[in-house]
Amino acid sequence: MSLTKLVFSTALAAMVGMASAVEFTPEENLFLGMKIYERAAGRGCGTCHDVRPFPDLTQSIKKLSKEEFINVVKNGRPGTVMVAMAPQIMEIGLVKNACMTEEQALNALYAYLQAVAEGKGKAQKPASLDAKIKACGK
Numbered sequence: 001m002s003l004t005k006l007v008f009s010t011a012l013a014a015m016v017g018m019a020s021a022v023e024f025t026p027e028e029n030l031f032l033g034m035k036i037y038e039r040a041a042g043r044g045c046g047t048c049h050d051v052r053p054f055p056d057l058t059q060s061i062k063k064l065s066k067e068e069f070i071n072v073v074k075n076g077r078p079g080t081v082m083v084a085m086a087p088q089i090m091e092i093g094l095v096k097n098a099c100m101t102e103e104q105a106l107n108a109l110y111a112y113l114q115a116v117a118e119g120k121g122k123a124q125k126p127a128s129l130d131a132k133i134k135a136c137g138k
């Protein structure tokens, strides 16, 4: 390989690396998912879902497939007060600050609710997350 080609391909690899999203550890995901649950639509999903007769999401998560569950969060349930939540999730400060993609935010939310359904308690903020937020630079 010529030097020019080598320099070019290295630069290209670096650019591709920069364009790809930050990866989150399972611990970071749990914390991010918890914050999304608490902050979506201003006062969080719990404004409705922690109150009966609204669906208890720790039950819904066992009943629906992951795809179905995420589809409701993304698109809402037409004709009900369950509106599309993804745009509101993407407005959360922490989601922006961590440079999360919509897919990552929805996966983190799902992972958190799955943990809650399995009886796992509150997530602590992993120290590693601050460095990622800083690196994101928003």
Ligand code: HEC
Binding pocket: 036, 037, 040, 041, 044, 045, 046, 047, 048, 049, 054, 055, 057, 059, 060, 063, 064, 069, 070, 072, 073, 077, 080, 081, 082, 083, 085, 089, 109
């Ligand atoms: C304004 C109240 C409200 C808020 C806020 C809200 N939801 Fe809902 N959600 C509902 C209602 C009501 C339903 C049931 C709709 C129906 O009749 O099918 C529902 C249904 C769902 C379902 C399907 C449940 C099932 O068992 O079929 C999921 C999943 C869901 N919501 C997730 C979320 C998530 C995640 C958030 C936060 C990002 C959220 N919701 C915020 C009111 C709300």
